[in-house]
Each structure stands twice: as structure tokens, then as C-alpha cells.
Amino acid sequence: MLAAPAEARKKYGPAPATEGGLLDDVNGYTIARDGTVKHFNGLLIGKDGKVKALLQPNDKRPEWLDFRLDGHGRTLLPGLIDAHGHVMELGFALTHLDLSATTSLADMQTKVANYAAGHTEPGWIQGFGWNQEKWNLGRFPTAADLDLAVKDRPVVLERVDGHALLANSAAMAAAGISASTKDPADGHIERDAKGKPTGVFVDGAMALINKAVPAPAPIERDDAFRKAQELLLSYGITATCDMGSTVDDWNVYRRAGDVNAIRIRIVSYGRGVETALSVAGNQPTPWLYDGHLRMVGVKLFADGALGSRGAWLKQPYSDKPDTRGIPFMDDTRLKNLMSRAAMDNLQVAVHAIGDAANDQVLSAIEELSDTYKGDRRWRIEHAQIVDPADLPRFAHDGIIASMQPTHETSDWKMAEERLGPARLKGAYAWATMEAEHVPLAFGSDYPVESPNPFPGLAAAVSRQDASGQPVGGWQPQERITMPQALAAFTSGAAYAAQAEDRIGSLEPGHLADFVLVDTDPLTTQDPQAVRHTQVLETWINGIRVWVKK
């Protein structure tokens, strides 16, 4: 508490009750779901960690405060919310070998060999982030390729989209894989001409290898969580949806909460109905740990990903006409699972990338909406390739399109190959979603993409990648405005997480979650400047939880 001046104390007696803390002289914004921007100059934070008032330059400041900080005109935004990420996978990624910057097969091989040399403790080598599209390889890598880097220890490397993995021969041997291993119903094994697995396992087939990987020890899980949380806070993410928490993941968050070590807000969607029912029971959990953790729903999968051709399309892949991808469930099973969750008021979020998968989920929601009325907030995760004829179906049932702008800038070339020109009209169709009044929520799908939301904002308004490609933007008619993009990363994401009454916008009574940044995204005309925005401070519940060193 700021001490009253000695004379004041003498004259007036002890100070009256304080009115909280003030961040003054800020360039503050809050953005409503419809894109309306409110500007303010001072943020008054109550003792309860909630916004007490947004002050304009001429508004009177309270006299008695717990703290008064001068913002020196810096830009203050509502805390960014990632509507679709994977907290623990981010944490494990931060402790595993990152291959996302590799530019060729040889580059990957070198990095794996070097990592093995530097990590001589016995056991598996785990990595992630490879993308053969970036290597101009024209084919998937193979176990034989990987054996050239490391032969004597099992190595397993997840593809950038998390929907395929590459194993070396030792890993396949440890997992008992042979030519007689059958493809599971929800995935497939890449094979050579003789039917022998070549080392790449797609979607459901990944489990054949993963079941042989030793489970992380609890201390490794807790460490991974701490690393993920720290990175998210450093990017200004104050809340995140955790898309597909396992019971083990949930227990990690609870352990952190139990020792008062959870800083970020996590809105959890249980991985499958069984997880959600085991954890949450017959209703979403309350907000736990002073509003830091809640399980609100369930995550289901309708298909795989586009890169590994697991996305389920209505028509064959343009670059592999013998497949339409992998539907994960038949209509009945999907509806049964969605119904089982909805029965207990659990929110349903379904991964759907291909147009066939989106159609399937839309149909399921349409059928279930007759039974489960009211504010259900069905979510389709990714909604990446949608048949233009299906786009109006989103708004009809208030379905939330939970999309990831950086997927577009990472994938557009690959998407053109997979889909051909005719199907691009409904691909990453943000402006069309907005025009159709579909509630839009943005995220990054970290660790598939970086959790940094600023490249996402840049992508949303430009549809250009970090190098400014393609010039003019890809399918530029689907660009949206910065207020729309900011809304999707703040108030829109809060709405998708059933939390718009407390976070996502800075209004009196909402929690004081916000960031101070070095760039004003609303006045900057250059998307690349927005992309490189630095977060200076991250505040949650009116407390500064991260500061740039």
C-alpha cells in the first residue's frame, strides 16, 4: 500500500480503505465479440483481482491505492486466449528434440545424431516437428533413413501435425512391428512394395509404436507442465483451452493447483467421453484454484490431419486419388459419444479437418440439437476444409468454429496439392465464417504451431507467412480485420470456453487478465510488425505473473 504522506496522516488520521491498484497512462483496448473496440487510458483493479473501472484521461483517479503503476503509454490488451492447444504436449515438446526447423532429410539426420550424442542416458529418443513437405523429399522419410542417424537406440519422431510418426528400426523392433502387423481401423502403416512397414505410422497406427514408449515419470510430467506454462505466459496467453486432456494430464494440473503453482487458466476438454466422465462426473467441474482450472467438456475426433492425408474428404485427394482420408467413427458412434457427453451438460468439441468430417459433425449436431436444446456451444475444432455448401450450417446451430490462423500460413502450399483449386473456397474460410455470423475462436494448436498468438493475428489479417508469402495473401478474400482477429483471440475464445462472463474482455467485474505489449496491433498497418510483437508483462487475476527480462 502506498503510504499516505506524513502530513496527510497527521492531518486526516489513518488512510481510508484503498480502492485497489491502478495501471495508469496505458494505451488500453478491449474488443467485444462483434469486433467493437473500446479504448481506455487507465485500468483500475480491485482487491478481488477484478477490473473495477476503465478510466479515460479526464476521469478522476482514486486517492488511496494499493499500487499505482505508470504504463508510459504502452499498449495494454486483454490477456490472449488460445482456444485450442495441448498444454502437456507443449511441455513434452519443450523437453524433446525439436525438428520443426529442419530443412532437409539430411538436416534432420544430423540433428538426431547430434542429439543422441548429447543425450547418452539409455532409453528412447523422442522428437517432433518434422515435415517432409518442407524437405522437398517427395516421399515420407523411412526407418532406414533414420537408422543412418541412430541405429542402436529406439527413436520416434512425431510429424509436425501430430498425426503421424517416424520410427527407426530399433523402435519398430521394440514395438514388435513386422510385415504381419495389421493396419488399425483408424489409421494406417506406410509399407514398401512387399508390405513391410517403412517406418511411418499414421493416426491410429501411431499407437502401435507409442505403446512401447516408456510413460513419462510424474516428475517429468510436472516439469513439462512448468515449462509449458512459462512459455505460454511469455507469449501473453493468460488462458487456454486444453484440447484432449488425459486423466494423467488432469492430475498434473491438479498437482500444480494443490501447491499453488498454477498461474495460467486452463479450460480442459477431456480426451474422450470416458476421461471427461471420470474427472468431471455428471457436470462440468466448478472453477478450481481461484479460477485457474476447469473441465468443461470433451474432445472427440472425426478425422485425422491434411498433411498425413488423414483428413476425411468428400472427394479423393488431388495428389493421391486412391484415398479420401480416414473417418475415425461411423455416424452412429459419433452421435452416441456426443449424446453421452451432452446428457451430462459437457460441452462437445469435435476435431474435423476434411469437408466430409465437417459434414458428418454438422449432421450429428443438427440431429442432437433436437434433444439437447439451449446454449450448448457445440465446437468444431479446425473446421479447416468445409464444403462451401455446408458453411451456413454452422451459424444455424450456433456452432463455434475453433480455427487456427497459423495453420493456413503453414499449410497453404500443401493444401493446394492435397485439394486442388476447386475445393479451396471453403478452406480456412475466416471471413466467410464472420460473414455467416459464426462464433469464431482462434488458437494455435500448439505444439503443432508456436503458441505465440501474434503470428496468428498477423496471419488472420494478411494470409501471408513470416516471409510475406504469398504476396497479397493466399485466398485474400478470407482475410479478416484486426479487431475481428483480436476478438477471436480474446472475447471469442472466452465465449468458446464458456468463460465470457469472467475473461476475454476487460469490463468492470471481469477478471483482470491482460498483457502489456510493445506494439499497438490496432494502429499498426504492417502485419509483420504485429507478428514480431513482444510481450512485456502478463497479468492474471490482477497479479503480474510474468515480466520480460
Next chain:
Amino acid sequence: MLAAPAEARKKYGPAPATEGGLLDDVNGYTIARDGTVKHFNGLLIGKDGKVKALLQPNDKRPEWLDFRLDGHGRTLLPGLIDAHGHVMELGFALTHLDLSATTSLADMQTKVANYAAGHTEPGWIQGFGWNQEKWNLGRFPTAADLDLAVKDRPVVLERVDGHALLANSAAMAAAGISASTKDPADGHIERDAKGKPTGVFVDGAMALINKAVPAPAPIERDDAFRKAQELLLSYGITATCDMGSTVDDWNVYRRAGDVNAIRIRIVSYGRGVETALSVAGNQPTPWLYDGHLRMVGVKLFADGALGSRGAWLKQPYSDKPDTRGIPFMDDTRLKNLMSRAAMDNLQVAVHAIGDAANDQVLSAIEELSDTYKGDRRWRIEHAQIVDPADLPRFAHDGIIASMQPTHETSDWKMAEERLGPARLKGAYAWATMEAEHVPLAFGSDYPVESPNPFPGLAAAVSRQDASGQPVGGWQPQERITMPQALAAFTSGAAYAAQAEDRIGSLEPGHLADFVLVDTDPLTTQDPQAVRHTQVLETWINGIRVWVKK
């Protein structure tokens, strides 16, 4: 708060700070682990829910109190602690068909048929508590017996000891059981002369049926918990060890805690190492929910039960010389699991009933004690049949004998048949354990026995059952004193649960968990009067959480 009299307020101004609440004129006891009894007349409870002082008749009472209750001389005991129970199984037992009072096969058949007629909703009928020993049947019951009661729906009935079940033909069909179904390594299937399963599945074989039983819905779990908690509080149980919590069980307790609905204290031992590591991580959890929940360790099994001849004996069963029972794990696996738990400072509690199983666990502890030093509080659960030569090994490593007095009074006849006279010397050997200075903790193994601790206290001092049999007590040299028995159900059980610094005895600074009862067990000479003690009030954290209606 008691209002100050108006005149006092006028004369002295507002009341000074109060000193908590007082239960006065009680016949109060607290019992140390060594059996030392302390008597008091008033219990002063601080605002923090802790014992502030034990008052003697002549001690001055504080003037300003939040409440002052007259005990009218009633007996006040520390809250009873059950060192070994199964909270959720008790809850499910309270919602399933209770067959523990059946006196014959025909009686069981009638009760099952009546239950089916009264529960016409489709699905499985689940029951428990049968004991063919009480039926004088001379054999196990069969599916054919049960089909005579209910044929058109699956019925599964757990034996009283939880180590065997009886299925009807519909249940066996639903589970896909046939003559070709093999016995699992850790259990066996009763079969007829042709090898066809007859309907009884012992120990590990129970899973063959149980996997077909639909899992309870979350709302059923939550309801079962509420029922179990209510019953435990009504018997004066203020804290319980939960021996073998599953992740689902744990999530039920957390849900109750999250909505402030957990009243009893639960010290949880995860069912197997995986559960404990998933929940607790690399150390016991903190005390959660204001001291109501903690996972402190892991529950393992070395063998089965005596009734179903699953207990692992050094010599063959007297009444079935072709078997020595079922060891659940080889020495190496047991030591590996115990080591994995001890590595993360999780307490290890191992079920061991037969003398061979006790020997195995003692040997494992002796070997592990070289590595895991300090105050480990290894627990052997049941320690029921111990080779007299092995008894001194308990005290050597400070091993806690966690025993259940009512098992003795329920089982003594059966034990004589199973063991013959020569082996009875180390059976349910409470006095010998005391003489050997083994830390003793008592419980009931509910729902195998009633969770009511007063029959346990009566059994401990008399070794006679409810009908006073056998006259003079069974193996009466193993009777213990009432202070010893009370200590094992209070301070001894608290020590076993690593909670003696907060519960189990009423000392200043400990939590005010206590009961008011209608009988003074320390002055009553009649064990049957102790057995029928009624709990009048149950207090936890200085709050009255249950009162007799």
C-alpha cells in the same frame, strides 16, 4: 457467538475476542499409542477447529466463547479412524443387494428373486455378502443355483470377502465365458468334472466377469460416496484409510471436495503403483480440502483371502490339501513395485493374509529397508496368518500391522477348518503383536465387515462374536485391553496413516475430531455393551457433522 448480556455490554463495551467453543461437562478420553489414557472434563476448541485445551473440572473456563455446549456427562472419545476400508465399495454395497444376512442357499435365492422383481429396470443385478460357510452348504453355490432365482438377466454376486464372485448363466454368457476360458495367473475358475465353469470366479478370475459389468455412471459414483460418507459418520468414523483407491474413486473424492461436500477425512492409498503415480506424482499429495483428503501411498496385494482359499500358505490348506492358495506376485515383481513407490516417498501397504504371503512381504521390506531408510511406515494389511517365527520380524523394521478385529470373530470357525490347530498360534495375533511392540492399527475392511468400530472394539477385548461365542473367547491369549484397542482405532490408526501430528488423539494443536457416545468403553466391563454403543454426535474440525436423530 454468545451475546454478552446487555448490562455487560453497557458497562464494559463490546466483547473482547472470543476464545473458541467449549464442550463442557463431558466424560472425555484420549488414548496414546502406548495405551496411556488421559481423562478430561471440558474440551476447548479454537476458531481454527483445533483442540485448544483439555480442561479438568477445576480449570477456569474462558468467559468469551463462540459456543458453550453442556455434555451432560456424556462420554467423548477421539474420532474413530478405520485404518483399512474401501469407501467406494461401501457406497456401492449400500446401493446393491446385501446378502450378508442370508442363512441358506434357498434364502439367498429368494432374496435375489425378490430383488429382481422389485428392480425391473434393465441391466445387471449386483449383490454382495454371501458366504457359503454360513449356509452349511459344504460346497460353493453355482450358476445353476442362481439361475433358479433369476435367469433372464445377468446377476453377479460378490462373496463376503470380496475375493470371489458368483455369476448366473446370463452373466457368464454376457462375459463370454465357456469351458475353453482359461484360468488367469492370479486366480481361478471353479469348474465341474468336465471342466465347465460352475459360476464361481476366485480372485483374479473375477475380472473375467467384472469386465462385462457396465461401469457405474458418475452420478451413481457420487451418490455411492455420499451414502458411504453418511454411514461412516454415523458410526463415529472421522477418518479412514481408503485401501486401493482407483483414479475414478479419487476423482469422486475430488468432485466432493470441489463443491465442499467432503466431511470425512480420507487417507488414500492408490490401487497399484500406476494409480498412485498418476494421482500423487513423485510425492504424497498435500492435505487437500482443509485436511479432508490426501493420497499418501500405494496399496499392493501379495495374496487373496482365506475364505476363498486365495490366501497363500506355507503349507497346504487343511481342508483342501492340493492347494496352498494363490501368490499374486513373484518376489522380484513385488520388490520392484514396492521400490518404485518408495522411490517417490509413497507409503507402501501390502495385503498379506496367508503366512507365506506375510513372509514374502516381510522379506521384501527387509531387503528394501537397506535402500529406503528413515521413517517409511511399511504397512502389512491384515497380517492375518503369520508364522509365529516371523512375528518378531514386524517390529524390527517398524512395520505396521493393520488388522481387523471383526475378521477374527467372523472367520474363526472357517480359519480352524482352513488351517487346522497347529497354525492358529499366529492367527489374528493382536496380543502377540502388542507384546512384540509392533505398531498396531485397527480397521474393519468395510464393506467386508460393517464399518461400525464398536463391534471391533468388543472383538478386540473378548474374541467373542455378537452372540458371545465362543465362551471365554477364541484363542483368548490374543485378547488385548480396551485402552490398547481404542489406541489402535485412534492414535494407532492415525500413525499408520502418517497423520498422528493432527488426528487420532485430542491434544492441544490437534484437530478437534471427536464423537459423543452413549457408553463408556473404558469403564464398561461388558464387551456386548461396547458392541452396541450408539454414536450421538460426530465432530470433525471442531464442527458437528453428524448427529443422531
